[in-house]
Amino acid sequence: MNDLKWRILGLSALSLTTAACGGAAVSQEAVVAAKSSVSAAEAVGAKDEPQASLHLKIAKDDIEYAERMIEENKNDEARAALERAKYDANLALALTEEVKTKEAAEKAAARVQELKKENGDLS
Amino acid sequence: MMRYTPYLASALVLTLVAGCSPATHSQQMVDARRSFKVAEGSHAADHSPDELLEAENLLEKADAQKDGSPEEVHFAYLADRQARMAISDGAQKEYMAREAASEEEYLKLQEARGNNAEESLARTQEHLEEVSRALGESDADVVELEERKQVLLAEKRRLEEELGISEQGRKDAEAKASAAMASLKELAQVKEEAQETRITLSGAVLFKTNVAELLPIAESTLSNVADALKGMPEERTVVIEGHTDSRGTEEHNTALSKERAQVVRDFLVKQGVTESRLKAVGRGEADPIAKNDTAEGRANNRRVELIVKKVGDEDGKRAAK
Numbered sequence A: 001m002n003d004l005k006w007r008i009l010g011l012s013a014l015s016l017t018t019a020a021c022g023g024a025a026v027s028q029e030a031v032v033a034a035k036s037s038v039s040a041a042e043a044v045g046a047k048d049e050p051q052a053s054l055h056l057k058i059a060k061d062d063i064e065y066a067e068r069m070i071e072e073n074k075n076d077e078a079r080a081a082l083e084r085a086k087y088d089a090n091l092a093l094a095l096t097e098e099v100k101t102k103e104a105a106e107k108a109a110a111r112v113q114e115l116k117k118e119n120g121d122l123s
Numbered sequence B: 001m002m003r004y005t006p007y008l009a010s011a012l013v014l015t016l017v018a019g020c021s022p023a024t025h026s027q028q029m030v031d032a033r034r035s036f037k038v039a040e041g042s043h044a045a046d047h048s049p050d051e052l053l054e055a056e057n058l059l060e061k062a063d064a065q066k067d068g069s070p071e072e073v074h075f076a077y078l079a080d081r082q083a084r085m086a087i088s089d090g091a092q093k094e095y096m097a098r099e100a101a102s103e104e105e106y107l108k109l110q111e112a113r114g115n116n117a118e119e120s121l122a123r124t125q126e127h128l129e130e131v132s133r134a135l136g137e138s139d140a141d142v143v144e145l146e147e148r149k150q151v152l153l154a155e156k157r158r159l160e161e162e163l164g165i166s167e168q169g170r171k172d173a174e175a176k177a178s179a180a181m182a183s184l185k186e187l188a189q190v191k192e193e194a195q196e197t198r199i200t201l202s203g204a205v206l207f208k209t210n211v212a213e214l215l216p217i218a219e220s221t222l223s224n225v226a227d228a229l230k231g232m233p234e235e236r237t238v239v240i241e242g243h244t245d246s247r248g249t250e251e252h253n254t255a256l257s258k259e260r261a262q263v264v265r266d267f268l269v270k271q272g273v274t275e276s277r278l279k280a281v282g283r284g285e286a287d288p289i290a291k292n293d294t295a296e297g298r299a300n301n302r303r304v305e306l307i308v309k310k311v312g313d314e315d316g317k318r319a320a321k
Helices: A002-022 A028-043 A050-071 A075-122 B002-020 B027-040 B049-064 B070-137 B142-187 B216-231 B250-270 B295-301 B314-320
Strands: B189-192 B196-202 B238-243 B278-284 B303-309
Touching: A028 A050, A028 A075, A050 A075, A075 B070, B027 B049, B027 B070, B049 B070, B070 B142, B142 B189, B142 B216, B196 B216, B216 B250, B238 B250, B250 B278, B250 B303
Parallel strands: B238 B278
Antiparallel strands: B189 B196, B196 B303, B238 B303
């Protein structure tokens, strides 16, 4: 009887600590979502673009921080950090794509100019 | 009294501003507002409205939190990133549009150049013959004429080379068009007839039920159509026919089919197909290809047909050149 009492006490203490340390457990999906946003940004070459690589770095740091918070049972903080990481990674990806599309547009415009010049020389 | 009005007004404005913005706003909130403002004035406004809307929602969420609270900071942070992402996304789409426009201009220039080169070649050929004739008739200016002949021959060779290049450009465009046509055949029914090519697109993949609004998936199908049309000679005009099944009144069906044909036309124009080539008509329920008494038959009748006319004999014309 005494033993059971202690167990109940222990369990309630544990759940109290969990509550105090910040919310329900972080779902594995949230971690995966943030990480896959980072992978997507890396795949398009975000680390080679200065602006993008800055946000890629912030995202990775936030994921690392989130994992530490999960271990410490600070779940709300972890969740927020993962969300921030996702947005930073998405920004990094967009910035990288922007540079690429800009280069392609400039290249196409230069090709037109060159042809115009050649056509001008022709007549 | 009049002269006091401005003072009164500014006092009122000051009171309002002071009332609305306590000094405790986080830096993130300031950043987020600024980024969102920039985004609103950027290409995101016309190219990336969804991304912009999400930024606005996050900003509103941040606004709804207590000033200076961690929640406000969090949502403001997300709003800032989202707004900047929207700016970047809008810029991307703008650059892509510019690239496409340049590509098109390039092909047109190349075509014009081909025509120029053909004309110049004909003229050079004439001169050459003149010079040769003159050479035969007089001995006096033999040397000078011989020189001119050499110059003209060099010009002729250069122009012939030039034509070879533009020939390549034309072949590239044709290859792109036939690739687009091939992938189109997987998505739509394409029927080649003597006087026209008839492309039938099922209504189910184009439109939501009973409205003239394109489904997202329709855009990729129609992009293929646009590529195929762009690759064809400009003289080939296209009639876009909207068809419906027999449910609903005839009036409604005619109007709906016309509106849908118009939506397809607008999309193709946006994709770079020359506007004057395209004509949209609504045929309503007048021209069914299946019976209207089964669901399947009705589904087949709801469609958009593109009738691409064959004007003249393109191959013959080309061979004659």
